[in-house]
Amino acid sequence: MRHRSRWAVNTIAAVFCLVWIFPVYWMVNTAFKPRPEVMTATPHFVPYHPTLSNFVNAVTQENFLVNLRNSVVVVALTVLASIVLGIFAAAALSRFRFPGRRTIMVVILAVQMLPGTALLIPMFVMFNSLDLLGTYAALVLAYVATVLPFSIWVMRGFFVAIPAEIEEAAQLDGATTWGVLTRVLFPLVAPGVISTGIFAFIAAWNDYLFAYTFMQDQSRYTLPVWLASFTNPHTGTDFGGQMAASVLFSIPVVVFFLIIQRNLVAGMSAGAVKG
Amino acid sequence: MTVVPVSTELLDDAAGADPAAPPRPPQRSRRRRRRDLAPLWLLSPAGLVLAVVTLAPIGFLLFTAFTDYNQRTLFTGRYSYVGFDQFSELLSDGAFWMSLLRTVLFTAAMVTGSVLIGMGVSHLLTRLGLWWRYTVTVVLIVAWAMPNVASSLVWNWLFQPGYGVVNWGLDRVGVFGDTTDLNWAQDPARAYVAIWLLIVWQAVPFIALTLNAAETQVPAEYKEAARLDGATELAVYRIVTLNHLRPILLLVTILSVIWDYNVFNQIWLISRGGPGDSTSTLGVFTYKTAFVGFHIGQGAAISVVTTLLLFGLTAFYIRRLLRSGEDL
Numbered sequence: 206m207r208h209r210s211r212w213a214v215n216t217i218a219a220v221f222c223l224v225w226i227f228p229v230y231w232m233v234n235t236a237f238k239p240r241p242e243v244m245t246a247t248p249h250f251v252p253y254h255p256t257l258s259n260f261v262n263a264v265t266q267e268n269f270l271v272n273l274r275n276s277v278v279v280v281a282l283t284v285l286a287s288i289v290l291g292i293f294a295a296a297a298l299s300r301f302r303f304p305g306r307r308t309i310m311v312v313i314l315a316v317q318m319l320p321g322t323a324l325l326i327p328m329f330v331m332f333n334s335l336d337l338l339g340t341y342a343a344l345v346l347a348y349v350a351t352v353l354p355f356s357i358w359v360m361r362g363f364f365v366a367i368p369a370e371i372e373e374a375a376q377l378d379g380a381t382t383w384g385v386l387t388r389v390l391f392p393l394v395a396p397g398v399i400s401t402g403i404f405a406f407i408a409a410w411n412d413y414l415f416a417y418t419f420m421q422d423q424s425r426y427t428l429p430v431w432l433a434s435f436t437n438p439h440t441g442t443d444f445g446g447q448m449a450a451s452v453l454f455s456i457p458v459v460v461f462f463l464i465i466q467r468n469l470v471a472g473m474s475a476g477a478v479k480g
Numbered sequence: 481m482t483v484v485p486v487s488t489e490l491l492d493d494a495a496g497a498d499p500a501a502p503p504r505p506p507q508r509s510r511r512r513r514r515r516d517l518a519p520l521w522l523l524s525p526a527g528l529v530l531a532v533v534t535l536a537p538i539g540f541l542l543f544t545a546f547t548d549y550n551q552r553t554l555f556t557g558r559y560s561y562v563g564f565d566q567f568s569e570l571l572s573d574g575a576f577w578m579s580l581l582r583t584v585l586f587t588a589a590m591v592t593g594s595v596l597i598g599m600g601v602s603h604l605l606t607r608l609g610l611w612w613r614y615t616v617t618v619v620l621i622v623a624w625a626m627p628n629v630a631s632s633l634v635w636n637w638l639f640q641p642g643y644g645v646v647n648w649g650l651d652r653v654g655v656f657g658d659t660t661d662l663n664w665a666q667d668p669a670r671a672y673v674a675i676w677l678l679i680v681w682q683a684v685p686f687i688a689l690t691l692n693a694a695e696t697q698v699p700a701e702y703k704e705a706a707r708l709d710g711a712t713e714l715a716v717y718r719i720v721t722l723n724h725l726r727p728i729l730l731l732v733t734i735l736s737v738i739w740d741y742n743v744f745n746q747i748w749l750i751s752r753g754g755p756g757d758s759t760s761t762l763g764v765f766t767y768k769t770a771f772v773g774f775h776i777g778q779g780a781a782i783s784v785v786t787t788l789l790l791f792g793l794t795a796f797y798i799r800r801l802l803r804s805g806e807d808l
Contacts, residue, residue: 291526
């Protein structure tokens with residue numbers, strides 16, 4: 206009986222894997238097909254004449270490099286800001302008791318549950334009057350708003366896990382508050398910093414809505430908007446190029462996900478990302 | 481993309497007290513009292529930034545909802561206070577109610593689909609050998625990791641009329657007749673199906689892996705005891721496993737509702753809310769009002785109402801998250 210049921214369960218697993226990986230497979234498959242093979246009456250399940258020309262076309266597009274630079278700058282600033290600001294706030298919220306602590310945590314959590322438009326609309330109006338639309342500052346501020354609360358919450362989880370005895374031992378040895386933080390606590394939450402950085406990277410790298418609304422010019426867009434701009438209802442979409450671009454765009458995120466995989470699966474990262 | 485905390489404590493909590501968990505930090509010592517100012521300077525940088533980038537916009541959103549802020553205002557800076565006009569206009573607008581109805585029904589469909597399949601996959605993972613478990617996990621993570629802009633564009637290509645592989649596949653199945661040129665974005669029902677498949681595809685990994693983390697902590701003795709009492713595998717699942725999963729299942733469901741209720745990118749990139757307004761859920765409806773018609777005051781009012789409608793669930797989720805946290 207065991208043998209039969211094992212076989213049945215494995216079959217279900219195999220079918221599930223095939224179905225669930227298919228969209229990703231189809232993206233990669235299309236990316237390596239020469240143009241005439243992309244549009245065929247009977248789809249080719251492997252490229253008959255594999256080529257890199259779609260990738261070359263994608264990265265030699267007029268705006269690719271400048272949009273890539275925009276993405277890199279904005280993402281780097283967001284990651285940096287959310288780690289530096291987040292680690293101190295997380296330390297305060299985990300290692301100290303003070304009035305208003307609970308209120309602050311509720312605000313931090315509540316902000317993340319807001320619909321995107323609840324920040325998008327007022328920020329658009331504010332940045333319009335401050336002449337910030339189309340600048341890196343506009344995007345970084347929007348991303349910090351969405352990422353920082355989460356960073357604080359995640360890093361707080363790592364601080365909470367450190368036994369108080371370690372801190373007290375350092376204090377008995379004469380360490381100052383600053384010394385305890387930088388010499389004892391911060392090194393211990395290093396894995397939390399890495400997870401937080403990766404989550405911040407993913408959130409900022411993937412954002413479409415804010416970049417699309419705030420940047421308003423092809424040369425100022427970031428990569429997600431660039432990716433969507435392959436879609437052209439009038440001249441027809443270059444699907445080969447778009448799929449190649451999608452592969453390039455997704456690779457860093459997938460790699461990061463696989464790196465923090467153990468954390469994700471064990472729930473140790475205290476965090477969850479939804480695409 | 482939405483990033484939302486689901487803390488480890490929830491998982492521990494779901495499976496009952498975990499004996500292997502590290503001891504909680506003991507009550508704070510008196511020493512703490514002397515450092516009263518430390519949290520202030522530690523918090524103030526992040527606090528100031530958050531006040532500027534979140535609290536100020538939220539205040540401004542409320543303010544804007546009571547004005548006639550529109551396209552003209554963007555250039556001239558002039559607007560006037562209109563009281564509750566935006567709200568009363570909204571509540572008498574049939575398009576808003578239709579959009580709300582769509583959102584509720586579609587959210588229910590998406591959440592039901594993703595949670596049920598997620599539960600199935602979570603249980604499947606517990607029955608698999610090492611190799612298959614690893615393979616399914618990697619597949620789930622890759623699907624989960626796909627940026628939603630990329631996956632929406634892949635979806636457009638999968639469902640493309642003429643050369644899309646889905647139409648080709650349906651054509652080969654044969655029961656639907658010649659489906660080669662089936663246009664998914666131009667038909668309300670088909671657009672919903674395509675978007676539903678995309679959302680479920682991307683939501684299942686998170687749900688399955690989160691539930692599985694809790695499911696592996698269900699004590700084996702309980703299941704053994706039920707089996708000894710003659711329970712079938714289905715009964716064991718329903719009585720023992722599901723009972724243990726209930727708290728985490730509730731949280732995952734609430735989180736899915738919050739996410740799916742706010743979905744924007746996938747709908748926008750696949751159907752733009754069309755054909756007509758037929759897939760225009762609240763996210764798309766708000767965006768179109770504020771940034772296509774540039775009725776920003778009206779858009780702000782919709783956004784306020786949208787947020788308030790979800791307030792109960794959000795509040796419940798946050799309370800649960802805080803309570804399952806530490807000694808607050």
